[in-house]
Amino acid sequence: MLTAIIAITLLALILGLVLGFASIRFKVEGDPIVDQIDKILPQTQCGQCSFAGCRPYAEAIAAGEVDINRCPPGGESTIQALADLLDVEPKPLDEECGVEKPKMLAVIDEDRCIGCTLCIQACPVDAILGAAKHMHTVIANECTGCELCVEPCPVDCIDMVETQPNPHTWRWPDPSHVDLQRRTGS
Amino acid sequence: MSAPLSRFPGGLKLPGHKKRSTQQPIRKTPLSKHLVLPLQQHIGAAAVPIVEVGEKVLKGQRIARAEGHVSVCLHAPTSGVVSAIGEHAIPHPSGLSAPCITIETDGEERWIERQQIADFRQHSAHELRQIIRDAGIVGLGGAGFPSFIKLNPGVHHTVETLLINGAECEPYISCDDMLMRERADGILDGVEIMLFALRASRCILAIEDNKPEAISAMRYALSGRPHLSQTEIVIVPTRYPTGGEKQLIQVVTGKQVPSNKLPIDIGIVCHNPGTAYAVGRAILHGEPLISRVVTVTGTDVTHAGNFETLFGTPIKDLLAFCETRRQPDEPFIQGGPMMGYSLAGDDLPITKTANCILVGVEDVAPPAQPLPCIRCGDCADVCPASLLPQQLYWYSRAKDFDKTRDYNLFDCIECGCCDYVCPSKIPLVSYFRFAKTEIMNQEREHQKADLARERHESRLARLQREQQEKEERQRQRKAALAASKAAKAKEEATTSSESTDSVTEEKA
Numbered sequence: 001m002l003t004a005i006i007a008i009t010l011l012a013l014i015l016g017l018v019l020g021f022a023s024i025r026f027k028v029e030g031d032p033i034v035d036q037i038d039k040i041l042p043q044t045q046c047g048q049c050s051f052a053g054c055r056p057y058a059e060a061i062a063a064g065e066v067d068i069n070r071c072p073p074g075g076e077s078t079i080q081a082l083a084d085l086l087d088v089e090p091k092p093l094d095e096e097c098g099v100e101k102p103k104m105l106a107v108i109d110e111d112r113c114i115g116c117t118l119c120i121q122a123c124p125v126d127a128i129l130g131a132a133k134h135m136h137t138v139i140a141n142e143c144t145g146c147e148l149c150v151e152p153c154p155v156d157c158i159d160m161v162e163t164q165p166n167p168h169t170w171r172w173p174d175p176s177h178v179d180l181q182r183r184t185g186s
Numbered sequence: 187m188s189a190p191l192s193r194f195p196g197g198l199k200l201p202g203h204k205k206r207s208t209q210q211p212i213r214k215t216p217l218s219k220h221l222v223l224p225l226q227q228h229i230g231a232a233a234v235p236i237v238e239v240g241e242k243v244l245k246g247q248r249i250a251r252a253e254g255h256v257s258v259c260l261h262a263p264t265s266g267v268v269s270a271i272g273e274h275a276i277p278h279p280s281g282l283s284a285p286c287i288t289i290e291t292d293g294e295e296r297w298i299e300r301q302q303i304a305d306f307r308q309h310s311a312h313e314l315r316q317i318i319r320d321a322g323i324v325g326l327g328g329a330g331f332p333s334f335i336k337l338n339p340g341v342h343h344t345v346e347t348l349l350i351n352g353a354e355c356e357p358y359i360s361c362d363d364m365l366m367r368e369r370a371d372g373i374l375d376g377v378e379i380m381l382f383a384l385r386a387s388r389c390i391l392a393i394e395d396n397k398p399e400a401i402s403a404m405r406y407a408l409s410g411r412p413h414l415s416q417t418e419i420v421i422v423p424t425r426y427p428t429g430g431e432k433q434l435i436q437v438v439t440g441k442q443v444p445s446n447k448l449p450i451d452i453g454i455v456c457h458n459p460g461t462a463y464a465v466g467r468a469i470l471h472g473e474p475l476i477s478r479v480v481t482v483t484g485t486d487v488t489h490a491g492n493f494e495t496l497f498g499t500p501i502k503d504l505l506a507f508c509e510t511r512r513q514p515d516e517p518f519i520q521g522g523p524m525m526g527y528s529l530a531g532d533d534l535p536i537t538k539t540a541n542c543i544l545v546g547v548e549d550v551a552p553p554a555q556p557l558p559c560i561r562c563g564d565c566a567d568v569c570p571a572s573l574l575p576q577q578l579y580w581y582s583r584a585k586d587f588d589k590t591r592d593y594n595l596f597d598c599i600e601c602g603c604c605d606y607v608c609p610s611k612i613p614l615v616s617y618f619r620f621a622k623t624e625i626m627n628q629e630r631e632h633q634k635a636d637l638a639r640e641r642h643e644s645r646l647a648r649l650q651r652e653q654q655e656k657e658e659r660q661r662q663r664k665a666a667l668a669a670s671k672a673a674k675a676k677e678e679a680t681t682s683s684e685s686t687d688s689v690t691e692e693k694a
Contacts, residue, residue, distance in 0.1 A: 042631070043638035053642060125641040144638045167226075169630065170280035171623040175616040176583055 034062045040081045044073040045124035046146035048098045053124065061086075069093050073145070075100035104145035104160040106138045112157035119149035119158060192440035194433040196568040197425045198603050200357050200524075202396055203548060207360045207483040210491040212368055215480075215507055221263055221289045221498030222535040223249070224276045228324040229331045230256030235287055241268045244298040246474050249287055252319060258332045259322045263476040263496035266291040277501070277520055277534040279527040286535075289498065300472030311337075311383040314469060318383075321468035322475045322538075326460035327351060327362075327429075328521060330539040333461050337383040339450070346453040348386040349438060350377060350462055352393040352400065353422060353429035356522030359542040361479040362459050364492040366393065366400035370407035373459045375466030377417065384455055389417040391459075392438050396424040426524065427601040431456045433570050445597050460541075480504065480536060484518075486511040486546030495536050501543060502532040512545050519544040524602040557610035565604035565614060571597045575604040575614050582621035587628065590621050598622075 037058040044054070049070035051057040060066045061082070068082040069091040076093070083090035093100060108119070108128075115133040120126075127143045130136030150158050165171070226232035233250035243249055243262040250260035266289045274286035306314060319334040339345045350373070354362040366373060377389055391408075393401050404419055411417075422428055422437050432443045435454055443449050449456055460478060467473045476496060483490040488509035495504055505512060512518060517530040520540055565575035574593055581589040595618060604614045 038639070041635075043635035043642065045638065045642045053646075054639070124645065125638050126645050127641070142637065142641060144634075165280070165282065167276065167278045167280055167282050167284050169627065170278075170282060171627055172279070172616065172619040174620050175613050 034058050036085055037061050037082065040074070040078055040085065041071060042074045042078060042144075044144040044146045046073060046144070046148060047124075048072050050097070067091060067094065070097045072098035072100055103163045104147070105140055105163045106143050106145065106147070106149055107159050107161050108136055108138055109157040109159065110135050110137065112155050114155055114157075116154060118152040118154065122148045122152045124148060191420070191422060191437055193423075193425075194428075194436045194570050195572050196570045196603060197427060197433070198568055198606060199424070200426045200606075201548075202424070203357045203483075204360045204363065204396070206487075207358070207481050207490045207492060208363060208399075210489075212364050212479055212492045212494055215493045215495040215499055215504055217264060217291055217293060217295075217496070218499045218503045219291060220269070220500070221266075221291060221496060222274050222500070222533075223260055223263070223287045223289070223498040224274070224535065224537060225250055225260065225285045225287065227260070227330060227497070227538040228258050229329065230254070230258075232285065233257060233260045235271050235285075237268050237271075237287070239268055239271055242266075243268060243289060244296050246298045246300065246476060248320070248474070249289075256332060256335065258324055258334070259320050259474070260287070261322055261474040261476050262289055263498055264289070264291050265294050265296040274535075275531055275533050277529050277537060277540065279529070281529075281531065302472045303469050306379055306469050307382065311385070314379060314383050318465055318468055320474070321464070323461065323464045323468060324475070324538050325458055326464065326478055326538065326541070327458035328525075328539055328541055330537075333457065333465065336450075336455055336457065337380060337465075339384050339386075339455075343450050344453060345384040345386045345450065345455050346388065347439070347455075348377070348380055348384055348389040349435065349449075349454055349456040350389065350391045350459055351429060351431065351434055351456050352391055352397070352404075352459050353434055354397070355394060355424070355426045355429035356524055356542075357426075358483050358544055358547075359481050359522050360483070361481045361492050361541050363397045363400050364481075365463060365479055366397070366459055367403045369463055370400075370403045371410075372463045372466050373404070374407050374411060374414065374417075374462075375470055376462030376464065378411075378414065379465050379469050380457060380462060381417075386455070387416060389414070390438055391417065391419045392422050392434055393419060394424045394428060395421050426603065427570055427599065430570060430599050430601060432599070445594055475538065478536075478538065478540070480540055481542040482508045482545075483542065484510075484545035485548050497537060498535045500532070501529075501534050501536060501540075504536065504543065505545065510545050519547070523547045524606070525600060554611045556612040559610055559612060562609060564607045564609065568603040568607050570601060570603065571599060573598055575618075578621070579612060579614050579617050582617040585621075585624070587621055587625050591625065595621055595625070 038055050041054040041058055047053065049057045051060060061068055068086065068088065069079050071078050072093060079090050079093065113135045115130060115135060117130065117132050119136060120128045120130060124146060125142055125144055127139045128136050128149060129139060145160065147160055150160065225235065231254040234253045235250045237243060237249045243266060245262060245265045247262045248259050249262050252259050268287060269290040270288040272285065273283040274288065276284045303309065315334040315337055318337065319332065323333045324330040325333055352362055352366055381389055391404055393404065401419060401421060408414060408417060408419065420438055427433055428437055431449060435449055435456065436442055439454065441452050443452060464475050477494055479492050480495045481492050482504060490508065493504060514532055515530060517528045519526040520529050521527060521542055523544060526544060559576055559579065561576055569575055577593050578590055578595055581593065598618050600615050600618060602615050608614060
């Protein structure tokens, strides 16, 4: 009886020490779930989810304050990935936030640009280059297609164009869709 | 002398259909009016044009320079005038356009001055690689990887074996076969340079046993070079896809190239005989890569054969020269019936990677609606990479791309054996190609998202810093104001106190 009590007490003590040590040794800095959610979000920084960027939205999701279906640029695949990560049911995209669109790119009509710098201030990723009273231009590789620069432009010289695939970024079509087309065609 | 041959898992015994295109020697394709040269005919970064529209160019003149490390130069295949630099349709499964240089030929075939090297051993391996790069040489087996990189053993590797891949296992294609028959000496010239550049101790020329003429031609050429004692010809059994790099290495050496590794990691470098020939021409004759041997064959071709064709020659001109029953804009296949892809459009040029143009394939089943997978496992039996195609199909179809990676999707060489045996006629390789490009796209998007996150964060940090600096300035200004006010007040106080002092003094 006594040996059993001593053994169990000792065991509890040792395991407690191990756990205590582990909690200090392997302490996790920050909130890993926010980072994981942020990694899934497309980083468009467009604010269509009503938050000021992707990170605040990730924090709100992690806190359980909002739904996972408020990201139109990410679309269905992002919702699916978030649902997998958080182990919840995927939902259709919230229409309130917008609709899923193909990838876009902002293009400044350089003849019409008056160099007001308003779009530079609006761009969340500093992808617009220019100075006051000088023509501005978009760094195509760094544009996320968030459309935040379109609204402030006083002369309406910014257009959103769909990005065209080149042979390098082209993707093979989904064969199951090809089959479907054939079936409906015949 | 040679070790017993091994074999790779799976594979198929396919009818060769090569006789059709091996009845005639290699012929020259007549010069076309226009040559269209895509700036990217290789894996890596596209070349950058160094000529302008309207400029006269000579045969072999460099017209685009290599950009970055993984890239090669591009040359004018004949003399003429640059008539356009811009987007043009290219032979790519997407049917998209890409930047091209168009040359209007003048028919004079005037060469640029050629730097010939009589004794390449006087030069360092590095210099030779540079010449090979400047000559625009890429792997001519089909992938188009810049050859100078594959001729560099680097500091971490020792290359023991140079393997020349003359297997040419895919049905219909015979360009390597004909090259070995007719230009065996030229191939050995290249082999000597490659051995020197790689510091390799031995060379194996692997040829499938369905090419006896090529074997005897290579043997004869080799017998004239007693100093190539470390080079041997290995006859491998005809089995598709023996010509796959990893499969051939397994057959010849018995070694497996591990997943995600390169042959050089196990001391082997593999090159195509066409590439070896091009290397020989570049070093010994100073000729850059401006043409290649293309097989034109198929049931609809009247004069099938192999044709030495300048790059940029419109495929329709080549097909017209061979006389085909093809209607304009009817699709044809570039590559073989197993791994090639269908192209449509009459305006496409021959590029460095075009080994075969196939018009009409024998006993091909009419395209049928695929039936559900019955999990018979035939695809797994024939897979030369020991993959599980039915699982890969399942996950690709469900777009569960993480799972396809777990099942080593990227080890698939797209040989098409699984397609060939599938009783349900499921286009398995199409699914794998779809999944591969989707995964690569996801990766690109992730990289882009990471960049956007970084830029957004640094922007926020900058805005915050600016805000802080502003506040700091305001605070300083306030402090300065307060200080000056205080000083003034003090001054006033002292003057007033002085006056009171004086008053008190006066009182005293």
